[in-house]
Amino acid sequence: MANAFKTFIPPNPKKSGRQRQAKGFTNIGTTGRVLSVLGGAALAYYGWSRKQSPLGKSLTTAGGYLVLRGASGFCPVNEALHIDTAHSKTEGFEVTSSVTILKPRQEVYQFWRKLENLPKFMQYLEDVRQTGHRRSHWVAKVPKNIISKEKLSTVEWDAEIDREEENSLIAWRSLPGSEIENSGEVRFTDAPANRGTVVQATIAYHPPAGAAGKLAAKLLNPAFKELVKQDLRRFKRLLEAGEIPTIIGQPSGRKNENY
């Protein structure tokens, strides 16, 4: 475990642009756990999908650890360091990623604005349902094989679009009382010389308070950055190619694995 941590804490992590107070999040029992599971699953998924590389292996291990931590509600690092995770300030962390899509801005915007479309390209989203013009209910999945004994295969929350400019901006945040505090903002601008639309997404998560939360943020940030980047790429592929290319399920000469 020590190895994985050593390897993946960036030597000089960038400070997040947004400093946030962990208002309303005073225990690790719910928010901290759920975030840990979700983040850990993302990390583990990212690692697993690159399981051939040493980086992937370590990420899987680190991710699996965070999932366990969340699922069990027990954090050995916290305990070892006698860390009080309640009542202290913490940083949010956010990632920004851009992609250019050779489609008219209106078309790109409208596809995203229909929030039901998001799970088509966001890998960890299972379902998004609009419950009102601005309100929506989100369900994220957690790979079952990692926490097979727990019932935490999905995490749910409600979100609200709090800013919207037709064909250029959508911003949403989770509603107070949600298990996961998160927010996002997507900007749509014209690419130069008729090269379609630049989509810039900023997704923010608010980790549990305290040092463990900071550690989680440091660990998760690169994995989330990669996930957001991959999801934007999948969005581009869906719009430009009409499908997301895959080799999963094709034949090979490997035993027990066909791609």
Added chain:
Amino acid sequence: MKAICWEGINKVSTERVPDPTILNPRDAIVRVFLSSVCGSDLHLLGGYIPAMRSGDIIGHEFMGEIVEVGPEVKKLKKGDRVVVCSVLACGGCEFCHREEYSLCDNSNAEPEWTEKAYGYPVAGIFGYSHALGGYAGSHAEYTRVPFAENTCFKVPDGISNESALFTSDAFPTGYMAADFAGIEPGDTVVVWGCGGVGLMAMHSAWLLGAGRVIAIDQYPYRLEQARTRAKAEVLNFREVDVLEALKEMTGGRGPDRCIDCVGMEANSTGVEKVYDYAKQYARLQSDRPAVLRQAIMACRKGGTVSIIGVYGGLIDKFPMGPAMNKGLTFRMGQQFGQRYIPTLLDIVARGEVDPAYLLTHKLSLDKGQEGYMMFKEKANNNMRSVFAPAG
């Protein structure tokens, strides 16, 4: 079904694997009639392209018959006889719109490899390692063809399977090499490498207005093909000093257009050979660029060097000084097949070029290892081993 799988360095084996299925709406399944080995497959065979996994089905040059189409495929139907472009293109991205199909943003199913190694992902290629998409290749009874409407080209009735086969990869690749060379009427064009792609580049150079074509290789039987089929003057680099010979043949000016159809495993002579082999062996460099260096040195001032032989990674001792001071133009890339294949099918239909002569050895899928080694070792005057799964 049966398929030829890469097992490790210089080892392939014919395995029983599951039949491919439609995985995406734009897919088709093609029953393979003919599937050729390509010079660039030797880089895979030799283990010089990273991201091969033991068990990968190889092969990227093929033709056959559509047996199944996905729900979004309208322009193709069961029974169509098609040649399949070796490079996959989505048709919807900026690069596909520019007809730079091998630069497609979307067709690589595993874009992370080339994104890290090259800065941006490049297109998928059948059976050409996980860096180029990880797609199962064509040395099989059936192959799944993604983006089928962009990838499959119907073969006109008058063209035989054998002639159509090479419009999948060798002919469009050679044609692109000649196109990129920027040939002006009467130019002297030199082609390094007398394999399938090199020979097709020579035919294409004539089609594009060359006044003279010179071919370089070390195997007499391949030079003989260049001389008789492609009407080229020939040089054997084992027998002559290439730079001196080219200068002498061009009245001291040097050739106008130099085409590298060899790539990363070039053979050379002398000290350079020892140096490149040593570095490649120690994995300090992935590519042996002897032909590229020679082309740059040989090319006339202000001429063009067109590179279509495959390079994978980094090279050193690149003669940048000569290239810069002589004002050379470089063009290079994996083939933009979709741009050229319809034109080339017309050329073949009119009988202007018939690439069928490249097929020297037709084999069953069971002879995978034999076919590959014959091709690699240039045994039995082998130009191309071609697998015929349907018999």
